[in-house]
Amino acid sequence: MPDWARIIEGKIRIAQQGLQKPGKPSGHARIPPGQKQVTDFPILDLGLSPDLRPDNWVLRLFGLVETEQRFTFRQFEALPQARYTTDFHCVTRWSQLDMVWDGVPAPTVIAAAAPLPDARFVTLHGADGYTTNLPLEALLDDDVIVAHGWNGRPLAPEHGGPVRLVVPKRYAWKSAKWLTGIEFHAEDRPGFWEVRGYHNEADPWREERFSQGGF
Numbered sequence: 749m750p751d752w753a754r755i756i757e758g759k760i761r762i763a764q765q766g767l768q769k770p771g772k773p774s775g776h777a778r779i780p781p782g783q784k785q786v787t788d789f790p791i792l793d794l795g796l797s798p799d800l801r802p803d804n805w806v807l808r809l810f811g812l813v814e815t816e817q818r819f820t821f822r823q824f825e826a827l828p829q830a831r832y833t834t835d836f837h838c839v840t841r842w843s844q845l846d847m848v849w850d851g852v853p854a855p856t857v858i859a860a861a862a863p864l865p866d867a868r869f870v871t872l873h874g875a876d877g878y879t880t881n882l883p884l885e886a887l888l889d890d891d892v893i894v895a896h897g898w899n900g901r902p903l904a905p906e907h908g909g910p911v912r913l914v915v916p917k918r919y920a921w922k923s924a925k926w927l928t929g930i931e932f933h934a935e936d937r938p939g940f941w942e943v944r945g946y947h948n949e950a951d952p953w954r955e956e957r958f959s960q961g962g963f
């Protein structure tokens with residue numbers, strides 16, 4: 749059993765020190781600088797695996813919305829489905845290419861709640877108490893998916909099943925596992941890692957790892 753408190757402390761310490769110098773170019777057009785390619789889909793989270801299954805999972809869309817929405821897994825599966833093949837970049841320096849995600853495009857999910865004109869930011873809530881933040885616009889990108897499947901199978905619990913978010917253009921801490929809430933706000937509210945020194949924007953191609961640091 750890993751000592752999660754220690755692991756998280758270590759990650760916070762690294763974030764507070766910041767990145768000293770830019771990572772080396774990977775030499776691969778799809779691997780951002782400072783990243784290494786992997787194929788084994790590592791698991792990274794706070795170590796608090798929630799007891800979530802399709803039959804007790806509910807996704808709630810709330811905050812600055814015209815109508816608060818709740819989707820059961822059955823209702824979620826009834827929405828128009830998509831399969832996206834995208835790359836996944838973790839700030840701990842691994843990248844995995846060609847991840848095949850099945851689910852509902854995030855814009856379709858969001859449209860169901862009809863965000864109010866003032867809604868410009870979202871908080872993604874995980875059932876483990878995790879949060880992360882994004883501009884609403886980032887969720888409307890054409891590669892963002894609320895996923896229940898990975899590589900042709902139901903999304904495993906350790907990877908956030910039954911349902912997680914996947915935001916390929918940002919470091920993976922923005923891709924909330926065990927997604928149970930999308931909350932809409934007028935102003936930006938930094939999430940779990942963002943208040944602990946991780947970068948607010950998290951673009952892997954700009955190496956936006958930490959908010960402090962050399963560049």
Ligand SMILES: Nc1nc2c(c(=O)[nH]1)N[C@H]1C(S)=C(S)[C@@H](COP(=O)(O)O)O[C@H]1N2
Pocket residue numbers: 789790791792793794795838839873874875876877878906907908920921922923924925926927
């Ligand atoms: N709910 C929740 N989502 C989360 C996390 C978490 O701790 N809880 N960790 C984030 C981090 S730091 C990473 S790198 C990715 C890892 O996803 P994976 O475990 O499927 O590789 O999930 C992100 N989403």
Ligand SMILES: [Mo]
Pocket residue numbers: 792838839840920921
């Ligand atoms: Mo991470």
